[in-house]
Each structure stands twice: as structure tokens, then as C-alpha cells.
Amino acid sequence: MTANDTGVNAPLRARLPVSTLRVDRWWMGPALTVAGLTVFVVYATFRAFQQAHYFVEDYHYLTPFYSPCVSEGCVEASSLFGRFLPDHPLIPYAALSLPFLLLFRLTCYYYRKAYYRSFWLSPPACAVPEPHRKYTGETRFPLILQNIHRYFFYAAAIVSVINTYDAIIAFQSPEGFGFGLGNVILVVNVALLWSYTISCHSCRHVIGGRLKHFSKHPIRYWMWTKVSLLNARHMQLAWITLGTLMLTDFYIALVAGGVISDLRFIG
């Protein structure tokens, strides 16, 4: 697939009959990434446009895929910020937040690595040639836009605040205070969402990484060290939160759709 006159076959480089001599299962990583991301995208797309089974009114469970619910089609109780977007099948109820969340993940340094390697095979694995004849990386439009990741981080942080609020006000039942399995799921999900968001490389930069002298900013340095610890787990958090998002949404969909009832501890 590789062009003859460039890359590992370029003139004057060591001539070898094969483009890679790797004998391990290097294709496994990209294959799993494709599978994992595809499952999420299909599920999320379906749910975003389903416009149903997103809210459990009794306990005020709102799935993160519909938060904040700002469409005129939203159930009134689920909507905390008003309903102003037209109710249209092609406009998700959370059309205000979803694009930013999508772009936050799309421009995330980890996801970039993941999809460049798996979907774009650039490169599929280390020391395995990529199939493209030309490569300009993130130097041009549109990929140069990856550089504005930081602003999607800010947006994602705001959405995380909203998700947190959703999780807090969900401690209710028709009688008042309430606590069920759904709450546990919502709280765990939002905690992990925060971990993923905070562990972002842009966050690490703005919180303290951009400083030249940590010693002059002890508090920011302290925060930077904590973010750095989380940042080392950014990949894991990226995958875990995809899982918890789907799980949370699926649980609420089942409860909202009446397939199961929430396991209640109080109320």
C-alpha cells in the first residue's frame, strides 16, 4: 500500500521485503478501538435522536444524553433551563450541550491518538507503515482546528456542572428525599465525567502547566500535580466514561420505559 519511493522503502534506506517485521498482534489495538468507538457512536446517535425514555419523573433521573433538556419537546419537569429549541426529529433535546461534548472528545488528545491510529491508520501501530502517500498532520485545515481543544474543555466543564446538578437533584422521590440505585449510577457517572474532564491535557496546561516557575505559584503547582496524576489515566478515563455514559443512559432508559423499576433504598 505504501508508495514505493517514500517511507521505509525510500532510496538509501535498508532494503527489506516487508514493510513491517513486527510479529506481535499489533493490529489488535486499532481493531479494538474501532469496535469500541463504533459501538458508542451508534448507541449515542440512536439515543440522542430517540427523544424518548430519557427522564424518570418520580425520582428526577435525567440521562446525561438529554441534559440540559432545552427543546420544546422536553418533559417540563426535566427542563431546568427553559425550553426554547424547536421540537424537531433532527434536533436532539440536548442540542445545546451535545455538540460541545462531542467536540471535546473529538479534539481530545487521547481520542485523537485513538482514531488517528485506528480509523485513519496514521500509523496503525508503531513502526508499521501508514497507507497514505502524503501526510501533513495537524498543520492545515481542518485538523489545525484541533488546537482549540481548550475551549471545548471549558464548555465540557460547564456541562459537567450541569450533570452534577442533575445528579444532586435526583435524590428525590414523590414523597421528598429519595435514594435508589439510579442515584448511585448517576453519582458514579458524574464523578468519572469530572475525572475525565479534569484529566484533560488542556486543563493540565491552564491549571499550571503553562507556568515557568511553579515555585512562585504553590497552589497552582499543587493543583497541577494532582491533575497530572489524573492525566496519566486520561486514556483509561476516556474509555471508562464512554462505558458509564452508556450504562447510565441505558439504566435510565429502562426505568423510564418501564422495563424495570429502580431499586430504591429510601423513598
Next chain:
Amino acid sequence: MSYIGQFRVWRGDSNGGSLEDFEVEVNEGEVILDVIHRLQATQAPDLAVRWNCKAGKCGSCSAEINGKPRLMCMTRMSTFSEGETITITPMRAFTVVRDLVTDVSYNYEKARQVPSFQPPEGLAPGEYRMQQVDVERSQEFRKCIECFLCQNTCHVVRDHEENKPAFSGPRFLMRIAELEMHPLDTADRRDMAQDEHGLGYCNITKCCTEVCPEGIHITDNALIPMKERVAGRRYDPVVWLGNKLFRRNRS
């Protein structure tokens, strides 16, 4: 505890070459470089190979073992099974000189293009004061032994010879990051990182980090922070708007 191992070693030069099969004795506790030395001493006295310290500290014996960029002195034989044929080739991103030796001059040319440390004016030797927390980030990058495995594995140049003029590779983008984070350096290399050293070519696929024998977090601690610094200067909409409005020319 010794056995006869099967090896395929690339031999040749820039005009061509091939993998040659050898059977070499392997003893307990040895590394690939021990085997290569035995091969030299007993069967192939003119086998060209670079090495110096044999301790993972000088970064000379870079090669590709079973297709993976590695230091020969840091690849233990115990990580292979006895029956396995082990293939050893020179680095494939650079012009080959002979056998396992490649021409790494690309790296030295790039090194020369990174503007050096620029101390504050008027600061006399002996008066430098820096805090440990401030030097630690750059110190991580200064662990680099310049084995050039990151340069070799980076697909930007490995798979695209034509990118070499525009792209300095992880090693030297990390060098820029090191200077940017140096507590006493006074120069600003952010524009240069993007325009002259090709930071934008990096698509953070992390192979440099994967192959680094020193375990330096090249991508997370050098390249991405550098991209963020450039983003702060170049792609921040507020800064961009300001530049447009006030026609501040970037040089």
C-alpha cells in the same frame, strides 16, 4: 543454561542487502548486544554495529528487533522463547550505512536548528538560583540519551521522507519544550516550534513515548504541553482577534 539461538540479521548497505541467518550461542542473562558481539567475534568479524556503554546510557545501539525499535543492550534474551527466530535490522527511518549502522546526521542537523539556551542578561555564573520543582520538568527531558529511536519510529518522517526538512521530530520538539520550561531561559520558541520545527505535524500517536528506553513521557509532558503553549499564542481566538484588530505582525 545456554542454547543455540536462531537469528536473522540484515546485512548490506545503501545499495541493497538482505536478511542473513545465523545460529549463535545464547547464555543465561544475556541481551541482544551480547549475541551480536559473539556473532562478530566468531562468525562475522566485519558485521557493522554501533555500541558504546552496553548499559542503556549512551543510546548508540539502536536497531529494530522483530520489527520494534529498541536498544540492543536493553533487549534481554529472556524475553524471547528459545525456538524463536529473532530478526535484527537497522533503523528504517534513516539511510543505512552498513549492516546495523545508519546515517543519523538528520538528527544532528535538526539539533543545530534549535536556538540554544538564552540566560538572562547580567546574571553572573554562580548567581543562578532555581528551585527544584522548577527544574524537574526540563530535567526529565534531559534524561534523553539521544538514541533517536523516537525519531526513527515517528511515522511523520519514517513513512514520509519528504517531511524531513519541515519536521524536527520528537527529540528536538522535546528539546524546545525543555528550553521553554527552563526556569531561567528568556527566549520564546513557540512560533518557531510551529513554523520551523513542524510541531503541527505531530498527531500525538505516542509511538515516540512507546519506544523511549528512558521512559520519558515525550508526548504527555513535552509535545502536548508544547502544543498547548503554541495554542495559547496562536490559536486562542481572543489573542487572534487582538492580533487582527491591532495588526500586530508575527515575525
Next chain:
Amino acid sequence: MTEVERHNYDVVVIGAGGAGLRAAIEARERGLRTAVVCKSLFGKAHTVMAEGGCAASMGNVNSNDNWQVHFRDTMRGGKFLNNWRMAELHAKEAPDRVWELETYGALFDRTPDGKISQRNFGGHTYPRLAHVGDRTGLELIRTMQQKIVSLQQEDYAETGDYEAKLKVFAECTITELLTDDSSGAISGAFGYWRESGRFVLFEAPAVVMATGGIGKSFKVTSNSWEYTGDGHALALRAGATLINMEFVQFHPTGMVWPPSVKGILVTEGVRGDGGVLKNSEGKRFMFDYVPDVFKGQYAETPEEADRWYTDQENNRRTPDLLPRDEVARAINSEVKEGRGSPHGGVFLDIASRMSAEEIKRRLPSMYHQFKELADVDITKEPMEVGPTCHYVMGGIEVDPDSAQSVVPGLFAAGECSGGMHGSNRLGGNSLSDLLVFGRRAGQGAADYVAGLDRRPVVLQSDVDAAARMALLPFDPPESGEPENPYTLHQDLQQTMNDLVGIIRKADEIEQALERLAELKTRMRRVVVEGHRQYNPGWHLAIDLRNMFMVSEAVAKAALMRTESRGGHTRDDYPQLDAEWRKTLLVCSATDDDELVPGIKVERKEQEPMRQDLFELFDVEELSKYYTEEELAAHPDYQSLAAKGNAEAGKEEA
């Protein structure tokens, strides 16, 4: 006529380790066109292996430190055989040289008030070693490499050519120095490109030798393939002299097991930070080996030694930190007496004395190295260590101030020069040595070139002869079986290791000399396969010439010195001998053999120490090393003599 690539320079620096780079920086800063020639790639020199640090009495950690204390430690470590002027210059100038590195961009570890942190090391009274974790040598090399790049950038800005005034010739080996026929002064250097095998000639009036050591003549060594004593041998052949060649330092703690790390050194920093030596019975045996000259300066019980790590004002240091030669000999005795580890060493234990996190924080690359290279976890198990050939104190005899040898235009710095460390080098003094004398050599060369009224001339016949010598291994022998250079090298290493190793005896050294003579005749029959392009077999055959000359110098000097001192231990003469203290053994080449010239050793009186330096020492200490006549010059001698008389009187009474 031989086909050669010709270059013209003011100064040619041979070797791109710390000393070579520092010399090149100096020569270029003084406006000279400078070439650096090195056998490996730029930045790979053996200096990167130095772990512990660079000794300089900056007094950042303990303000009591100053150059006088450093000078005394150095002289003491070298058993007063050091060239005192070199030791003086070294102690005085080291701090400036370290601070200078910071202006090049070096990042040493820091003290809480932001200064360069300094650590304890064997033989140093105070914490003195500037360091960066355990990769100080790498920091030095990289810093100077980057300084050279920055000088090249200046030249580029000015001339449009990076290499206008300073050029690095990497992977290029010098095989011969050339001298002017009439004056005997240096006129150039001849060598070949390793890559192509093509010959190259540097016409230059000044050559700075910075080629490092000779370890590759020994079997168990921490040294890389480059350490073949090129500088020593080239200087000899150009008419220069070597001194102190009998003193070879065996680092006490080289790994002896497993094979993948055999010979790799465990930095003294491990002991400075709390690691202790134990024998197979688990005993900290070093307390039994404190020699008389150090009595009273080291802790006498493990309890006191352990207190010292936290309170150095009120306790004496652990004998695990005795100078290297003492520790190496102690380990040797333990092993001989059957208390060694399974693989012929002793145990160095840090695992049981510190938490795993602490070890990883203090000795990151040590931990990383053994884990990666040998799957040994130093936080969990003790290391098996033993004496390993590490450093040669001997080298080219030079003038202390200018670093010039007896050959005009030939300068030397770093390990390949001699005198500075006397009979034994203190850890940490090599990095400072190469900075101080690298700079001085560059300076000396610059002054020398400036003072020349005529450039010495290279003779074509010398070039032809050098080329013929280099190509000799391609010719089949006139008679006898062809020799494999690798086999010959192994035999040489075995001979030196077994017979002129850490403990020496007259009959063994004589035996070694016989074997060397025999090996030299085999040297004539060495034949290499293949062609000149990057051919390691050929390269080794050329280097072997140098190794033979150096080995002979070591053996002959070792036979002549009938005492034990520092890096020279004679089983048949186990004591220090004050008469020998003032005697240097000077080696020079004979012209009996073109391929491997023989070695002649002559005695030479050491110049007495300048009075003000002499008075820095306590007369009682000096009395352990000096003869009575020499001591008489000390102002306190009378009181010492009186005390001695009183004691003698007491005994009589």
C-alpha cells in the same frame, strides 16, 4: 602517494568526552579554528557513564567547604603522589567550571535555597558533588554538546556556515600524530573515517588529547570499546611521556551478576545515600578494614555510621565510603577468604535500608537500569558487586598550568593525562578534572598557536607510513597462521586481568610481560576480513596496537614500583614506602619496532610541594606518607619530633 582528505585547523581535539568538548569550547572561544575528532557519534562519549557527580567546593550544602579542604582530600585520596599543582588548580577552579555550565544551560539538582545541591562521596570531607540524580555525566556531555551547538549557531549567524570555526568529525579515528621533522613539534594528525575507511589528514600545530582511558585492556571493565588507550599510545609514539601508569583504579562496586550488567558500576552514591556492603555472613565488614592512615576519621560501629546519615556534624562517616582503592581491596580480601557472594563478589544492600519509593526517587536511573537490563530489582534484593577496572590514574605527563606535554603542541586533559589524581582518584574528581584541565588545555593550545612564528610541516613520508600501518591488517602474514583480532584482544584482556590486575606480584607481572611479548608477535599476523567500509574487525586490529603499548607500560611500571599505594597493590610489597612517594615512573616509547614500539620506564623525582600548600596539612598526617627529611620543612615538625621522642621515652620507662 596515499590518497587522503586534508583539513587545516589551528587546534585538533581528539576525543569528544568532557575534556575534549571543554577544550574545544575554550579554543573556539579564543578565536581558533577547532576540530573535534571522535571515534563515536557526537555525544556518546564515556563521560555519560559518570553517575555520582562533579566535585567542586562551592560550599552550598556545608559552608565549611573550600578549595583547601578539597585540595587536602584530593592529595590524601591520591596518597600524596599527586602533582600538587594540578590538585591545587583543580580544587581552586572547579567551582567556576561548574557554575559556567549553568550558563550553558545545565540543570543540576537544587538545594532548598535554589543553589546547586551537593552530595557526599567517598573521600570527600563535605557534601561536594554537584549532581543530577545519578546521570551527572550525561548532563555534562549534553550541556557541552549544546554549548558547541550554540557556538556553531553564532558562527552561522556571522558566516552562514555552522562549521566555519568549530567542526565535529564524528566516527573518525586518529591512528597517528605527525610531527615536524626539524623541531619535533606537532604538525598534524592522521586517521580514517570509520564509515568509509577513507584516510583523513588534519594539518594543525596543536593537538589536544582527550581520549580517556585504557580499560579495554582488562577483561572485567566498566569501560566501552573506545577505551583502548589511543591517546596514551599516540602520545608515546609522538615522543611524549606517560607517568603513573602503574595506577589503575578498580571501582569497588561493579556488578558481577547477572552477565547482562556485568561490569556496570553501582555508583558510590548508593553508599553515600545509605547502602552498605555486607559479606555472605551478613556482616558489615568494612569496619574491619579502616587502614591506619584513616583511623579516627571513620565511624567505628554500625550505630555511629547510621547516625552519620542524618547527623554529620556529630558523627563520623561510614567506612563504606572509604576511598575506592581501600574498598576494592577489602572486597577482594573478603572474597578470597570465602565470605563472598555466589558469583564472586559481595552484597551491596540498599533494599533493606530504605523504602522502595525512596530508592526510586534517589537513584532513579540505577533502579531503572538494573530493572530493564537484568530484571534485578534493587529495591527488593541486594546487588552482587565486586572490583571492576574503571579508571587509569596514569597518563600523558603534562605541565599543570598549560596541559602541554613534553612534545611542543601536544596537550592532554582528562583521563588520558597523568598526575592530577596521584595513585588513586576520588569519585567525583574526574568530572571536575576534565572541566578544569579541558579548559586549560584549550587555553594552552590557544596560547601556543598564538606564539608560533612558523607552522610545523607535515611530511608526506609520515603520511604514507601511517597509511601503510593502518592497512597492514588487510595483508596476509608473511608466515604463520593468520590471527583473529577478536581472539587476540581476548587473550590480552585475560593476561592483564589475571596477572596485572588488582593485586600484583613480581613473578606474575614478569609472566605477563612474557605473554605480552608473545602476543605482540601474534599481532604481526592479524588479518581482517572484508573491506574498509565500517569494518569493526579492522578497527579493532588498529586499536590493538595502542592497547599493547599501554598494557606494556602498565606492566613494566607495576613491576618497578615495589610498594603498595592507591591503585597499585603489590602482594609482595604490601606497605606504603615514603621513598617511593616522591618518585614518579616515566614511560616512553623505544623505536625498536614500528608496529608496536616497546616501552622504557625511568624514575623521576617528584617536585616537592609548595610550602604554603605543604603547611595546609597537619604534620602528623604527613608523617604517614613523607620521609623524615621531607617533614623537616614543616613548621610543626619540631613538636612532632618532640612528641615522638616523649613517646619513645615513655616506652623505655
